[in-house]
Amino acid sequence: MSAAATNNRNLELIGFALIALLIMVVLPLALDIFRLNLIGKYLTYAFVAVGLVLCWGYTGILSLGQGVFFGLGGYCMAMFLKLEASSAANTKIQSTPGIPDFMDWNQLTELPFFWVPFNSLPFALIAVIVVPAVVAFILGAAMFKRRVGGVYFAIITQALAAVMTILIIGRQGYTGGINGITDLRTLLGWDIRTDGAKYILYFVCCILLLGSMLLARFVLSSKLGRILVAIRDKEDRVRFSGYSVGDFKIFIFCLASAIAAVGGAMFTLQVGFMSPSFVGIVPSIEMVIFAAVGGRHSLVGAVIGTLLVNWAKTAFSESFPELWLFAMGGLFIAVALAFPRGLAGIFTDQVLPYIEKLWSRNRRGQDGVVVPNPAPAE
Amino acid sequence: MVMGYSLGELSSIFAMQAFAGLILFSVFLLMALGLAIIFGQMGVINMAHGEFMILGAYMTYLTSHGFQTYLPGAYAIYFFVAMAIAFIASGAIGLAVEWLLIRHLYVRPLDTLLATWGLSLIMQQAFRSIFGAREVGVQLPDWMMGALSVTDVIEVQINGLFVMALTLIITGIVALLLFRSTWGLQVRAVVTNRTMSGAVGIDTRRIDRLTFGLGCGIAGIAGSAFTMIGSTGPTAGQLYIVDTFLVVVFGGAQSLLGTVASALTISQSQSTLEFFLSGSMAKVLTLLIVIGLLMLRPQGLFALKVRR
Amino acid sequence: MANSTDFLLALEGVTVSFDGFKAVNDLNLYIDKGELRVIIGPNGAGKTTVLDLICGRTKVSSGSIKFKDQEITGLKEHDIVKRGIGRKFQTPSIYEDLTVFENLEISLPRGRNVVGALLWNRTPEIVERVREVTEMIFLADHLDRLAETLSHGQKQWLEIGMLLIQDPEVLMLDEPVAGMSVSERAKTAELLNKIIQNRSVVVIEHDMKFVESIAHRVTVLHQGKVLAEGNMDAIQADPKVKEVYLGH
Numbered sequence: 011m012s013a014a015a016t017n018n019r020n021l022e023l024i025g026f027a028l029i030a031l032l033i034m035v036v037l038p039l040a041l042d043i044f045r046l047n048l049i050g051k052y053l054t055y056a057f058v059a060v061g062l063v064l065c066w067g068y069t070g071i072l073s074l075g076q077g078v079f080f081g082l083g084g085y086c087m088a089m090f091l092k093l094e095a096s097s098a099a100n101t102k103i104q105s106t107p108g109i110p111d112f113m114d115w116n117q118l119t120e121l122p123f124f125w126v127p128f129n130s131l132p133f134a135l136i137a138v139i140v141v142p143a144v145v146a147f148i149l150g151a152a153m154f155k156r157r158v159g160g161v162y163f164a165i166i167t168q169a170l171a172a173v174m175t176i177l178i179i180g181r182q183g184y185t186g187g188i189n190g191i192t193d194l195r196t197l198l199g200w201d202i203r204t205d206g207a208k209y210i211l212y213f214v215c216c217i218l219l220l221g222s223m224l225l226a227r228f229v230l231s232s233k234l235g236r237i238l239v240a241i242r243d244k245e246d247r248v249r250f251s252g253y254s255v256g257d258f259k260i261f262i263f264c265l266a267s268a269i270a271a272v273g274g275a276m277f278t279l280q281v282g283f284m285s286p287s288f289v290g291i292v293p294s295i296e297m298v299i300f301a302a303v304g305g306r307h308s309l310v311g312a313v314i315g316t317l318l319v320n321w322a323k324t325a326f327s328e329s330f331p332e333l334w335l336f337a338m339g340g341l342f343i344a345v346a347l348a349f350p351r352g353l354a355g356i357f358t359d360q361v362l363p364y365i366e367k368l369w370s371r372n373r374r375g376q377d378g379v380v381v382p383n384p385a386p387a388e
Numbered sequence: 389m390v391m392g393y394s395l396g397e398l399s400s401i402f403a404m405q406a407f408a409g410l411i412l413f414s415v416f417l418l419m420a421l422g423l424a425i426i427f428g429q430m431g432v433i434n435m436a437h438g439e440f441m442i443l444g445a446y447m448t449y450l451t452s453h454g455f456q457t458y459l460p461g462a463y464a465i466y467f468f469v470a471m472a473i474a475f476i477a478s479g480a481i482g483l484a485v486e487w488l489l490i491r492h493l494y495v496r497p498l499d500t501l502l503a504t505w506g507l508s509l510i511m512q513q514a515f516r517s518i519f520g521a522r523e524v525g526v527q528l529p530d531w532m533m534g535a536l537s538v539t540d541v542i543e544v545q546i547n548g549l550f551v552m553a554l555t556l557i558i559t560g561i562v563a564l565l566l567f568r569s570t571w572g573l574q575v576r577a578v579v580t581n582r583t584m585s586g587a588v589g590i591d592t593r594r595i596d597r598l599t600f601g602l603g604c605g606i607a608g609i610a611g612s613a614f615t616m617i618g619s620t621g622p623t624a625g626q627l628y629i630v631d632t633f634l635v636v637v638f639g640g641a642q643s644l645l646g647t648v649a650s651a652l653t654i655s656q657s658q659s660t661l662e663f664f665l666s667g668s669m670a671k672v673l674t675l676l677i678v679i680g681l682l683m684l685r686p687q688g689l690f691a692l693k694v695r696r
Numbered sequence: 697m698a699n700s701t702d703f704l705l706a707l708e709g710v711t712v713s714f715d716g717f718k719a720v721n722d723l724n725l726y727i728d729k730g731e732l733r734v735i736i737g738p739n740g741a742g743k744t745t746v747l748d749l750i751c752g753r754t755k756v757s758s759g760s761i762k763f764k765d766q767e768i769t770g771l772k773e774h775d776i777v778k779r780g781i782g783r784k785f786q787t788p789s790i791y792e793d794l795t796v797f798e799n800l801e802i803s804l805p806r807g808r809n810v811v812g813a814l815l816w817n818r819t820p821e822i823v824e825r826v827r828e829v830t831e832m833i834f835l836a837d838h839l840d841r842l843a844e845t846l847s848h849g850q851k852q853w854l855e856i857g858m859l860l861i862q863d864p865e866v867l868m869l870d871e872p873v874a875g876m877s878v879s880e881r882a883k884t885a886e887l888l889n890k891i892i893q894n895r896s897v898v899v900i901e902h903d904m905k906f907v908e909s910i911a912h913r914v915t916v917l918h919q920g921k922v923l924a925e926g927n928m929d930a931i932q933a934d935p936k937v938k939e940v941y942l943g944h
């Protein structure tokens with residue numbers, strides 16, 4: 011391969027190693043468990059951002075409904091944990107013991123049929139991936155086979171996020187309503203609320219995130235990744251190269267959604283509840299900005315972007331809550347207008363040439379080869 | 389007897405639901421008009437459309453206070469003044485936004501979506517800082533209060549009727565502008581073939597700016613009308629935005645008739661379903677039906693079939 | 697009328713209308729195996745639409761299009777491509793964000809489903825095939841360049857190369873020399889003469905000199921119908937054709 015591409019691949023690898031070092035070693039050593047748990051929560055959003063790099067950055071499909079898949083994953087996990095927390099012994103004061111408390115408050119007298127299989131952990135874990143993937147498949151098949159794309163797809167996914175929120179809030183007997191599914195305690199008897207458990211869950215979350223990044227990296231560096239770029243670039247032409255564009259879009263949308271859902275499940279485990287406020291229109295579009303700030307074409311950038319925006323949000327909301335929306339709004343505008351390739355783009359366009367210049371100055375005389383302008387960011 | 393109601397009662401209920409649906413239709417249509425013009429013309433979805441509407445509502449609120457304090461005698465006509473102010477305020481900010489923001493992003497419609505979302509956040513916070521987080525309402529002039537009794541069960545609110553009439557008039561004006569004015573001719577030319585329009589001497593940038601401004605101005609009027617039937621808060625714009633997008637997309641870009649038809653379909657099905665189901669389920673069902681229909685006809689209800 | 701089994705590609709009674717306007721009207725067109733056919737005609741005659749119809753980009757309103765005696769109307773674009781019909785667009789249509797190598801690699805007729813693309817293995821054989829093609833299209837020295845940095849003529853060649861590597865039985869070219877310099881035109885004519893071996897080619901072209909240099913048989917379209925058909929000399933002598941081009 012060309013020097014530029016190899017260069018790029020090395021860069022991505024270095025970035026990946028640095029991220030791994032940061033979240034696996036530096037942050038756990040530097041922060042107390044409360045702060046680390048907060049970082050763990052941010053990292054669950056990074057799953058969504060990684061998925062968005064796949065479907066938005068590389069394929070050009072902007073989904074404004076990724077919160078739905080994050081939520082579906084989170085809810086599948088929460089349903090299992092809630093059932094475990096609602097044992098007959100724990101809920102003997104209810105009029106119907108053995109069902110989740112919010113069902114009892116809503117005069118339900120038995121567990122709804124779709125809750126029953128969630129008594130099993132293997133089922134719940136499979137559902138975390140499969141349920142969102144199936145929803146994404148149905149939506150994707152319907153949309154992409156009919157060649158609905160661009161702004162239309164964005165608006166329809168946003169409508170889906172609205173539908174999902176209304177549904178969860180409206181059917182509170184089955185879903186816990188606006189409060190969500192709360193008061194989760196143990197996973198197969200292991201108390202997830204202790205500091206020790208939080209440490210372990212944090213590292214599980216990190217490993218899954220790094221794994222998702224590697225999976226995404228594998229997909230993008232295969233020929234499929236290049237087809238995705240081709241689709242973003244000239245969808246029509248790809249058809250005349252003999253590819254069924256719809257199939258590829260469905261695949262990448264399902265993959266992005268499944269990755270988002272894993273993030274949702276990890277959110278539930280680390281934070282201890284799941285609610286519709288992580289599903290709707292606003293969280294969904296905020297997750298887009300995480301990826302956009304970091305760089306929609308960069309997996310590493312997306313993770314960094316997620317951490318930075320969320321850190322800024324927490325910092326701002328603590329000291330100047332009223333300024334946060336202005337800052338967030340400005341961020342949206344700046345990223346769209348001035349930095350469409352985000353921090354990763356700034357790095358490869360501004361910082362990297364500077365470093366290379368220093369580097370080549372030091373080595374001048376040894377060899378005269380100057381690396382030409384860097385290829386666009388991965 | 390159906391579900392415990394007599395036929396007479398049922399037809400009255402349906403008439404009332406239909407009337408409620410018509411008010412919803414007016415709100416949808418007023419909001420969608422501006423958005424449809426902008427989307428049809430430039431393929432841009434303005435996510436801050438709801439906030440332009442709320443701006444119009446706040447302008448109306450301010451005007452009503454102005455009249456109450458300084459011109460209590462002329463309060464009966466304050467609304468018409470307020471409407472003009474709302475139009476000018478929203479329109480002017482729209483022009484500025486087009487110049488500062490939108491025109492740089494025509495080639496990247498998805499980024500416009502993000503940028504206008506950012507704008508909506510900023511506007512929301514600005515409203516909150518200036519007017520407070522609480523919802524505000526306006527005092528209706530006397531002639532707009534009360535209801536007309538059609539039969540002993542059926543009553544129609546005068547303010548509802550007024551909003552409907554206003555919707556009709558504004559839709560008519562927009563139609564006239566689009567199909568009878570030079571601006572309209574130029575807009576339609578640009579939509580059909582942007583490059584060619586530029587070549588024959590149409591200033592496409594100016595047309596874009598005017599269109600965006602006009603679309604935002606109409607949102608302002610919609611917000612003004614909105615104060616007649618509800619109160620206004622900083623985030624009220626977001627409540628209707630998804631419905632409005634769907635109205636526009638469902639109607640098919642570039643078709644005024646499509647926007648009207650789709651606003652009618654969506655509002656009527658929602659208010660009719662509301663009678664049978666809870667409000668939230670009616671909304672879910674309506675949205676799902678619209679999404680389903682869009683899959684069958686992605687180009688919308690009234691799209692022209694043209695060679696691409 | 698001849699038995700349609702004789703032809704590689706047969707369009708019969710093909711009509712397409714856009715909101716009542718018949719862009720192509722009851723058109724009959726037959727292409728033989730190994731034939732090079734040039735379609736000419738004034739603007740709006742429906743030339744590009746005919747190509748759009750054959751490759752499935754536009755759906756016919758009525759009529760039949762048969763390829764190797766099998767109906768292909770209603771098939772999806774990629775299925776038509778897989779059967780062996782390739783298409784070059786009027787403006788160079790290549791993947792700007794990919795390198796020349798990757799553009800050609802994607803066009804190889806293998807690994808065209810999701811799994812195949814995911815498990816794609818760049819074998820030496822594939823690299824060799826891509827190199828071969830880049831030699832032919834004068835881009836051997838530009839393998840790793842991003843396609844967006846190529847000149848207009850080079851982009852046209854790259855797209856022709858993408859079709860070449862696709863190895864279609866019918867190759868459809870829409871104005872392959874538009875916007876090219878004189879020397880680029882000569883090279884392109886040379887290139888086309890090389891690649892039309894062993895396959896049928898349909899070319900839309902305005903440039904009469906270029907048409908003379910390559911044409912075997914010419915079809916003149918006017919208002920969505922075939923106005924005249926025959927060899928170049930006969931067409932140039934045809935009074936109907938003159939009238940259409942001079943305009944009355």
